[in-house]
Amino acid sequence: MKSTRWGLLAAAMLMVTACKNKSDQQRTVFFDKSGMDTTVNPADNFFMYVNGKWIKNTKIPPSETGWGGMYTMTVDNKKQLHDILEEVSKQNNDKGSKEQKVGDLYLSGMDTAAMDKLGYEPAKPLLVKISGVKNYKDLVNISADTFNDGDGFLFGFYVSPDDRNSKMNVAHFDQTGLGMPDRDYYFNTDSATVKIRAAYTAYIAKLFALTGTDAATANKKAADILKLETDIAQSHLAPVELRDPVKNYHKFSIADFKKLMPDIDVKNLFHRMHINADTILVGQPKYYVALNNLLKSQPIDVWKDKVTFMALDGAAAALSKDFRDAHFAFYNKALEGQKVAQPRWREMVSTIDNGLGELLGQIYVAKYFPPDAKTRMAEMVANLKAVYKSRIEKLVWMSAPTKTKALEKLAAFTVKIGYPDKWKKYDDVEISKDAYYQNMKSIAKHNYNEQLKKLGKPVDKSEWFMTPSTVDAYNNPTNNEIVFPAGILQFPFFDKDADDAINYGAIGVVIGHEMTHGFDDQGRQYDKDGNLKDWWTADDAAKFKQRVQVLINQYDGYTVLNGIHVKGALTQGENLADNGGMAIAYEAFKRTEQGKGDTKIDGFTPDQRFFLSLAQLWRMKISDEATRLNINTNPHSPAMYRTNGPMSNMPSFYKAFNIKPGDKMYRPDSLRVKVW
Structure with a gap:
């Protein structure tokens, strides 16, 4: 599946741990000031200004490769799924029902004594x-x-x-x-x-x-x-x-x-x-x-x-355990720096979500995804789409013929929110509560047969490539679609009760990010119908590449650990999406009543609150091993630079926090990224 995804290492904030992501628990505070380090000048390092105290005081749990952000949000998300699995596994379910299959798969995987006995x-x-x-x-x-x-x-x-x-x-x-x-x-x-x-x-x-x-x-x-x-x-x-x-x-x-x-x-x-x-x-x-x-x-x-x-x-x-331990020692410990294995139930939640995701997902969305959240999200998407249209129309570097094609592609975007309109069937999957290995083989056979059934057939564009509970989002270029599973539509990415500055600074940027993937270095090569087809004039394509090179150079200059450089060419698509997403979300925010006003909340103006929300969204620490792995293979930049990088290209950020020439966050106009 060739899709451009928003990221496995996106980050949120520590507050998510305390709030537990319960849909029935209403929040009144949406910005955590306690993690800020106000001794840091926001004009020098905005990420550390917002997150420095939290980073200083936070230790990565030994069972994790990182903490904060999407790590904590994913843990809480898995607790929700765990509650579901514990409940259904104790029921007397009809054979072949979704409850029976996910519940018995859970029981079989939790029976490690039986697995250990078999070797x-x-x-x-x-x-x-x-x-x-x-x-x-x-x-x-x-x-x-x-x-x-x-x-x-x-x-x-x-x-x-x-x-x-x-x-x-x-x-x-x-x-x-x-x-x-x-x-x-x-x-x-x-x-x-x-x-x-x-x-x-x-x-x-x-x-x-x-x-x-x-x-x-x-x-x-x-x-x-x-x-x-x-x-x-x-x-x-x-x-x-x-x-x-x-x-x-x-x-x-x-x-x-x-x-x-x-x-x-x-x-x-x-x-x-x-x-x-x-x-x-x-x-x-x-x-x-x-x-x-x-x-x-x-x-x-x-x-x-x-x-x-x-x-x-x-x-x-x-x-058996000796095999599982050996697997952990390399893939988790050596590659990512995870010190101890996660609780078995965590592993089983991931396994079931990956293997029977749209069975588990049906139960998940019924319990944790209220309809009004989908409605609010759809309104935000429409607002950002209108802003993107306006921004394309005003581009000074793109000619009219290419603009026409770009606007046609934007108008043709399919938007999927929450969960599929029709659910996948797993009728050929046999699940028993006492045969974990055979259960996994049955799922694997199903997956292969599902591939073969598609071969030579028309594409089903209603299909999803993430499960409803996934804490992530993606852009699929061949479907020309942007997809937001229910799992990511929770605080701190999104809360239907939060003020617009918080939501537009978080999920709004994600929406803009996914839209921009349709026009990044890869996505721009696909037309409105999802076909790999060059719809650019040669001159416009050259101008695009020149502007993207400015971005590549910017991120090449960022370092982590002992001077290891971010790979600007590898991360260019995600960096384009981060920069475009922030610019689009900010302009969309300015169309809201809060964005038009100047009423302070928590002592910050609406504009400041927008940028603070995004910086806090990226609050996290990850192990040195995972950092090296990400630099080598992950198309996303490290969290600090997903914050400071786009903001240093935003004049509105400069105005909100009084950034001036000579400040470390300041970039001369000639070096600012100006693509979308």
Whole structure:
């Protein structure tokens, strides 16, 4: 699913912990002054002025990779879901009902004693199949066959709209085959990356040791797998390269795909995967050329070990405690700095939300999402959309022909709020309260079959790609839509009783952010119908890129930890959305009665309150390990720069807090980002 999302590391404020996000609990205070550090000059570092005292006094809980913001909001959101699961799991539910499926999945996952007793027994049938592989052709066959069981190896297959014909679903094949976050983790030589590679190798060896392999052999297998993955990584595009939708669009006939992989029987591969298609899209052809060559050139025993590790790694969360602990030690502790595992119920809430999200979501929205919240949100979206239209019309750098196309695209936006109009069915999913591994396999099979059912069919544009309880939002370019699940429409992002400065400074910026994604470096390449099509004049496209380069340069200058720089090119889309979202939301706020007035609340003017709301929304601390991971792979900038960066480009912010030349938050007019 190629969508641009608002962010997994967006942040809110500590107040959310105290308020518990209960829909029936009315608030009267919407801005937390206690976390401010008024010894900091807001003209020097606005983020620290608003959040400095909170940051100084806050410790990240050992079970978390960060705290504050979306971390605390997500925890409270999971408590809501946990309450639901505890309730339904104790009921005598009809077999096949949504309550039975989510409740029994919860019970099966909470029964860790049963999981521990089984060890890795549930994974053994697949491991036996892999052990019987004789040559690379057998390996390809088993890699294809296991897709039907929800596993699947070596081929990055999924079904989604054709970027150049967004009404039809097609088969996509993307690069895959790496166990670490991206290719750079295999080549970078800084001490932090070297440490992660060592932890990854130890993790691989640990999984083999847990299945009875002696230590020396397990270490040898791990070293060989790392070497093979390093060869695979040579073929991968880097995160910045993956941002270019044109560079990652390649339509192939089956015959042409065969030419990429002459030693792989593509017809047999598709037959085994149940793919019925004449043409496919290949995101990164270089990977499949490398796969063909490596399958032949590398020892089959190394390949078998590689796929065995992939099978164990994929199953680890559903196996005994020693496997779960090993998985945690690498992916959570080494990569993200999480010191101890979260309570089991937290893991199960996430698992059920991911696996049966629209069953759990039906119960969630009935309990926690009041209709009037959806109405207020729709009004705000309409207000921001009108502002964006006005801003496009007034652009001085864009010509009339491109403006016309941009306005057509904006007018065609589909807006989804809260939850789907029609719910997904999971009729083929069998859930038992005493068979967790089998339950997860049933969900995985369902997900794969759901993909196949879409293949070659018209796109269902009513489908959602986040669950209703998700604390996030997204822009989907092929549907030309912006989507706001019920989970994010809670305080501090949104409260129907909050004043406009608070709501427009928080969820208003999110709305503007998602709208702007439709016109960022990726989204601007899709037309009003969601097709990857160049609707810009050459001169306007050049002007856009020149203005975006100013933004890239700005964020390249920001640093974290020991001088690690933000990657301006990687984060450009999210930074564009942050800057555009803030500008649009502020102008929309100024159209409200509060925005037109000057009545102070908590001692602050309406304009000040707007900016304070946004800065407090980003209040959070994250571990050094998670910070490094985010800098390398996350298209979002760190929280401080999602606050200070856009504000330093806003004349209205300068006026609200008396920012003058010489102040650290001040940027000369020539260096201010001026795109949307």
